[in-house]
Every structure is written in structure tokens, then in C-alpha cells.
Amino acid sequence: MQTTTTSEQHVHDNAHAHASGHHHTETFVSKYIFSLDHKTIGKQFLTMGMIWAIIGGFMSVVFRIQLGWPDETFPILERIFSSWFTDGKLNPESYYALITMHGTIMVFFVLTASLSGTFANILIPLQIGARDMASPLMNALSFWLFFFAGVIMFASLFLPTGAASAGWTIYPPLSALPQTSPGSGNGMTFWLIAMVLFVASTLLGGLNYVSTILNMRTKGMTMYRMPLTVWALFFTAIIGILSFPVLVSCVVLLIFDRGLGTSFYLSNIVIGGKLLPYSGGSPILFQHLFWFLGHPEVYIIILPAMGIVSEVLAVHSRKPIFGYKAMIFSILGITVLSFIVWAHHMFLSGMNPFLGSIFTLFTLLIAIPSAVKVFNWLTTLWRGNIRINPPSMFAIGFVSMFISGGLTGIWLGNSTVDIQLHDTYFVVAHFHIVMGIAAFFGMFAGVYHWFPRMYGRMMNETMAYIHFAITFIGAYLIFWPMHFIGLAGVPRRYYSFNEIEAFAQYGDLNKLISIATIVVFLGQLLFLVNFVYSIYRGKKSTQNPWQANTLEWTSPIEGIHGNWDGELPTVHRWPYDYSRNPNSDVDFIPQTVPLTEEEKKDKIHH
Amino acid sequence: MAEVVDIHEQHVENQHHLPSPDNGEGGEKSAMNMSYGKTMMWYFLLSDAFTFSAFLISYACIRLAQPWWPNPNSVFKSFPGLGDAYVPLGFVSVMTFILILSSVAVVRAVQEGHRMNKKGVMLWMIGGIVGGVMFLGCQAWEWNHLIHEGLRPFYNPFGPDANGLTHLVHEKMSVSPGPILFGALFFGITGFHGFHVFTGICINIWAFFATANGTFEKRGHYEMIEKVGLYWHFVDLVWVFVFLAFYLM
Numbered sequence: 001m002q003t004t005t006t007s008e009q010h011v012h013d014n015a016h017a018h019a020s021g022h023h024h025t026e027t028f029v030s031k032y033i034f035s036l037d038h039k040t041i042g043k044q045f046l047t048m049g050m051i052w053a054i055i056g057g058f059m060s061v062v063f064r065i066q067l068g069w070p071d072e073t074f075p076i077l078e079r080i081f082s083s084w085f086t087d088g089k090l091n092p093e094s095y096y097a098l099i100t101m102h103g104t105i106m107v108f109f110v111l112t113a114s115l116s117g118t119f120a121n122i123l124i125p126l127q128i129g130a131r132d133m134a135s136p137l138m139n140a141l142s143f144w145l146f147f148f149a150g151v152i153m154f155a156s157l158f159l160p161t162g163a164a165s166a167g168w169t170i171y172p173p174l175s176a177l178p179q180t181s182p183g184s185g186n187g188m189t190f191w192l193i194a195m196v197l198f199v200a201s202t203l204l205g206g207l208n209y210v211s212t213i214l215n216m217r218t219k220g221m222t223m224y225r226m227p228l229t230v231w232a233l234f235f236t237a238i239i240g241i242l243s244f245p246v247l248v249s250c251v252v253l254l255i256f257d258r259g260l261g262t263s264f265y266l267s268n269i270v271i272g273g274k275l276l277p278y279s280g281g282s283p284i285l286f287q288h289l290f291w292f293l294g295h296p297e298v299y300i301i302i303l304p305a306m307g308i309v310s311e312v313l314a315v316h317s318r319k320p321i322f323g324y325k326a327m328i329f330s331i332l333g334i335t336v337l338s339f340i341v342w343a344h345h346m347f348l349s350g351m352n353p354f355l356g357s358i359f360t361l362f363t364l365l366i367a368i369p370s371a372v373k374v375f376n377w378l379t380t381l382w383r384g385n386i387r388i389n390p391p392s393m394f395a396i397g398f399v400s401m402f403i404s405g406g407l408t409g410i411w412l413g414n415s416t417v418d419i420q421l422h423d424t425y426f427v428v429a430h431f432h433i434v435m436g437i438a439a440f441f442g443m444f445a446g447v448y449h450w451f452p453r454m455y456g457r458m459m460n461e462t463m464a465y466i467h468f469a470i471t472f473i474g475a476y477l478i479f480w481p482m483h484f485i486g487l488a489g490v491p492r493r494y495y496s497f498n499e500i501e502a503f504a505q506y507g508d509l510n511k512l513i514s515i516a517t518i519v520v521f522l523g524q525l526l527f528l529v530n531f532v533y534s535i536y537r538g539k540k541s542t543q544n545p546w547q548a549n550t551l552e553w554t555s556p557i558e559g560i561h562g563n564w565d566g567e568l569p570t571v572h573r574w575p576y577d578y579s580r581n582p583n584s585d586v587d588f589i590p591q592t593v594p595l596t597e598e599e600k601k602d603k604i605h606h
Numbered sequence: 607m608a609e610v611v612d613i614h615e616q617h618v619e620n621q622h623h624l625p626s627p628d629n630g631e632g633g634e635k636s637a638m639n640m641s642y643g644k645t646m647m648w649y650f651l652l653s654d655a656f657t658f659s660a661f662l663i664s665y666a667c668i669r670l671a672q673p674w675w676p677n678p679n680s681v682f683k684s685f686p687g688l689g690d691a692y693v694p695l696g697f698v699s700v701m702t703f704i705l706i707l708s709s710v711a712v713v714r715a716v717q718e719g720h721r722m723n724k725k726g727v728m729l730w731m732i733g734g735i736v737g738g739v740m741f742l743g744c745q746a747w748e749w750n751h752l753i754h755e756g757l758r759p760f761y762n763p764f765g766p767d768a769n770g771l772t773h774l775v776h777e778k779m780s781v782s783p784g785p786i787l788f789g790a791l792f793f794g795i796t797g798f799h800g801f802h803v804f805t806g807i808c809i810n811i812w813a814f815f816a817t818a819n820g821t822f823e824k825r826g827h828y829e830m831i832e833k834v835g836l837y838w839h840f841v842d843l844v845w846v847f848v849f850l851a852f853y854l855m
Binding site (some may be wrong): 129130134135203206207208210211212214215216217218219220221222238241242243244245246248249250252253256260261262263264277279280281282285288289292568 | 640656659671789
């Protein structure tokens, strides 16, 4: 201590300030905007996610109005969207821009960045007993890269030529040649730049989550004592670290095709009777590269939701999670399998049919770990002392959605069945239920469950129940009929069906779907109202409102920098000791409670 | 110090002891007994390996789909200062050797770091940086030379008339120019690798100055040189595969 360096001095100053109960002065900007605190960054991710979800959701309302009432005119909408509408009707080009941006925003910005970003940031350090992420700076950078990716994507909506409109999968040649559609010009360029920034953000975040989990666990928090949320977020981060770089390669080659005149994805293209000079490339190469990210991406979306639901269900049914290790190994199984099933998106792309049978096999194998998880959730609920409240309702809703959507996945994973169903509304119904609605339900369960942890207050239950009822019934009303429309062969992505006789008969069904979409969208605004209202007016939360075992409820509920005053908590047991002792008044034993002599003797989970 | 715990302290704590495998507050042992910084670097390299694998697999797919491909011996045959002399793969061998030597230099820098020898670290880091800069210079010469010969991302002059054409499936096929994706792939992939070399050089220069300022000496360990070195060896390793794909096959 003789050689006091500046940094040591800083620590001393800091330590004194801390000991006497004062923090060094933080400005508004350093505390709420450029914060390095993981809890604030998590809230930032959540806020951005909600803004993006409202934008993306509203887009679906606009194009559902077109699909529900293809003959009507809407002068009011024209006043809001001006150049996207002509004579009160949505332009076909704008329709494609809307579905593209709806997909991009929902898949990447809401359910990838915001879902992982929010819960990884808030839960990882708090649940493993760390003071913050391994690198708080990289963590903040991750958010700000995501933010600027969002700014660029948002700006692309206002380009005179329109936003990208080649679908969220941006298949070339449509996305590679600006002359093919207005949105393939600057809109596509903006999309590509935004996505490269987005991948950098995901990478920084993912590296941080993985190294925090591997290196920063508190004393006693062995890997097998981690809550399933942390396990799920761990594997999610690994999938992201390994699959997103392939999207970068994919996008870089596309940028070269667009900017340098290369022909990686292009060959023998005739536009306006003129043969373009591209030769030797293949659009199927793009599809392989894209789906090598694209398929693991759906597990990046669903795994955090699965982790949240496992935790929430165990807490609210007052039972240990059924099959803790089976849960971990099924996540691992899904992680591994997620990398070898991508070509089931390409059964009809002209790929070798022999490959199709292999990818069918691997795809159907995913049903095994998925089913293990579903049975474990159901058996966790089974004869549990279930507490009905908003988080548990949404968690049960998740299980329902995951089963409904997962079963149709078995159909679509078969290359033979897929020939009939490919690119129909059946596919739209399947993936919206299983990775869209289900992931949203997981996210809602998480927000309702950890809201007191984030803001120190409870969310309003009445509004939450109305929100649940509208969302649950509405989501089935939107997507259940789509299965039948899809079975009848109605293709997705079409602008209007009223001129195709065979499909025009589903006009009324389309109206019903559109009405349900509008109602569900309004229901989400109620959630937003509840969220903002509860931050300021919600009932004050107690330290451990759900009587949960995990460590985040031992950290002061008002949220302090460094998470725990004094020493970090020591962990003595796994997080699922609920209703363990029938003779006790308390049906939960927090992870910080040492094992009793009796418990040490039996060799079940600790 | 022991009772007062603060997030900033934790980071400084780490800096005062040898690289701490745990979270600095006596927590659980980390996986592989590695510090979080090294864990991050390894996962990053894994991620970057996937980027390059995607490029090289794309290269293989595109190349195998063409009826023929330029023979590297007739494309990469020039040597600076030797005019029209036929030196197949001569120059690229020199380039590769330089990059490997530069990796060796960084290995020595890491070793000197373990010995806490600041001067040694600085000396060998300079070696690594000079090797990297020389490699980039060679690459610039080669690119410049090939561009002079007419190679472009969208045009490839190395058609069937070039000497020693390989993979000739259709004997009588006379397409000139050659498969145009040759140029695109060459500039794309060696360029992406060159960009990695460039960032590696920048990081090495930063590490050199941080060493010179005594940052790591104060920290009590040179783990940062190890992490920087990991990246540098990775870039070197990637070159081996790029070399294999473009020059040897």
C-alpha cells in the first residue's frame, strides 16, 4: 500500500464514499442514459423493445387492414402514411415494405435483442450473485450499437423509395439488384448496415453473458445450482455467438454483389429483355448462409422464454421444477440440433432432395428435447399449489402456445408434407404461434414476474388479467384460422386475394383475423399503460413478493450499484426447494439458507 | 478493504494479483480456470472462425459448381523485381513465412511477459508489428499486380488460355474471360483476412504502447499480451486456410 497508484486512490475514495452511505455524484446522463449498470441497461433494452414492438405490431395492423378489407378505401390512414397510400389504398410496394419491416423488427429487434437483452442483463448478475457483468463497458456498447442499428432501420422507413421490401429473409436476386423493386435500393442498403451493427451488438452482449456466467458466479453457485433462466440465457448467448457471424458473411457477400458488381448470388439474370453480366453465383448459396443463422435464430428467440417460464412456473406452482437436469440437457440438445436443421427452410429451393431427407430427420429429432421440456412444465404444474397471478397465467399461456405451434412444426419438418404447405398461411400460423406469440408470452411472464425487481412496485393485476385474456384469446383467433386457410393452399405474402376466385371465399375469415389483430394490438397498449402506471403508482413491492428462492430477491429491492451491500451472498442449495418440508409454515427455502444436517444426508439436488 | 466492497474495487482487485480465475471476491471457480477476459477472447475467436468458415465454404461451393478454375501456378507466378520470370507461388511463400515469423515473435513477447520483462515484451511486440506490416505490404503489392493484369471483383482475365488450366471438363469450351467469381472471391476473402491483419496490427501497436507506459507492469501481469497474442495467432491460422484454398488447391 506504500505505492498508491491513481487507480488505487480512486478505489479508496470510492470505498469511503460507499461506506458512509453516499455514492459519488451521478448525473442524469451517467445514471439513466450512458449507464454501465446492468440493471439500467436491462431496462433500456426493455424500453426499446416495447417501442419496437408497438411499431412492428402497428405495421401488422396496417397490412391486416389491407388483407381484411381489400376493396375498401381508408382516407384516414392515407393522411397518416401519405406516400404509402394512393387513393385511400395501401400501395403494393408499401405492403411488401411493411411485411418486411414487421418481420425484421419483431424477429431481430424485439424478440432477439430486447428479450435476451432485458433478461440477460437483469437476471444474470442478480441470479448468479455478481456485482455486474464481466465487462460493463462492453455491455453498454452492446445496447448503444443496438440503438443505432434501430435508428438506421427506423430512418429507412422514411426514404422516398421506401424501406427494404424483399421479406425479412432478403433473398437475392430481389434484394441484390436495385432495379428489381423500389425497396431494393436505398432501403435495402439501410437494412444491411443496420443488421451489421445489430450483429456487433449481439456479439458484444453474448460474449459478456457467457463470460459472466462462467466466471463471476458467487461462492457456492456451481453450474448445477444456477436457475434455469441463467442456463437458457447461457445457451442462447452461445447460439448467437456461433450463428450471427455467418449472417455477417452472408450479408457482406450481398453487399459486394450490390456495390462492387460481384456475382456471388447472381447468375443468368434477364431484366427487361437484357441479360445482365452476372455469372457463376447461386441464390441457393445465400439461402444456406442465411438459414444457418436463420434457424438457430428461432431458438435464440424461444430459449430465453423457455428459461423464464421454467422459473416462473416453479415459483408459482410452489414445486421444484420437474427434471432440472433434463431441462438443462434438453436445452443443450436443442442448441446442438439448431445448427444442423437449417435446410428444412429450403425443401423447395431446388436443393438436392436427398439432403431434404437428412434435414427432415434432424428436424424431427428436435421434437424430443422440446417434448421433454413440455412434459417437465406440465409435471411441474401437476398437483402443484398453483398461485394464479399474471406471471403464472402468461407462463401457462406460453406452454399452451408452444404445444399448439410445436405440433404443426412436426408437419412442416417433413419434406413430403412441406411440399404442400410451403409458403402458405399454414407456415405463417405455425411460426407466429410457436416463436412469436409463445416468445411474447414468455416475455410478458418475465416482465410481470420481475417488474417488482426492476421498479420496486407491483404491476396492476386487473389490467394484467384483461391483457392476458385479450392476448390469449386474440392470438388464437388470429392464427388458428390461418392453419385452415393454409391447408387450402392460400399463399402467404400476397397483397390481395379478391381477384383469385379460389381464395376469395376466405374473405370473411380474413376480416375476422384482421379484427382480432386490431383488438390484440389495442390490448398491448393496455399493457403499456399498466407498465408506465405501475412504475409510478403501482403497489409498493416487498423484498420478496413471490416468495422465490433465487438470489435476485436477496439484493435490496430499490436496486443499488453493485447489487449487494457488503459481502456477496453465499449459495448453499439449488434454486427449487419449494414445499420441501410439509411441516414447515414456509414453503420455500432461499438459496442462501445453509443445508440442515438432515438434508446433507440425503443425496437429492443441492 | 475487505469489508468494503464496491464494483470498482473488484476490477482493481483483479489488477493487483495474478489473473484471477474467479470474480475477485472468492467466488466459484471459473470454467477452465480462465479469467473472464480470456474466456471472452476464446469465444470471440470461435465466432470469428464461423465467419471465415462461412466464407471458405462459400468459396468451395462456388468453385465446385464451375466447370473449371484458374490454375494458381499461372495466376500467382510473379515476384517483385523479377519482371516476367515464372516463379509460381514464390512470393506468397515469402508472405506466409513473414506472417509465421511475426506469430513467433508474439509468442516470444508472451513468454517475456510471463518473466515480467517489460523490455523483452516491447522488443518482441515490435517484431510482431513489423511482420504484420510487411505482410500487408506484400498483400498490397500482390493486389496491385493482379489488378494490373486485369483482375477485378467482376472480371477475371485468367481464362482458358492461361497456362496449365486445371479442372477442364469441357475440352472445347472456350469462354473468355475466366470464371468471374475467381476475382470476387480472391479480393473478398483475402481482403477480409487483410482487414483482420490490419486490426491485429492496430491492437498490437496499442499493446506495445500500453507496455511501454508500464500499464501491465503495474497490473502485475501481462495477460493482455496473451489475449492480443491469441487474436494474432488466430489471424495467422486463418491465413493458412486461405493460403490452402486460393494458392495450393
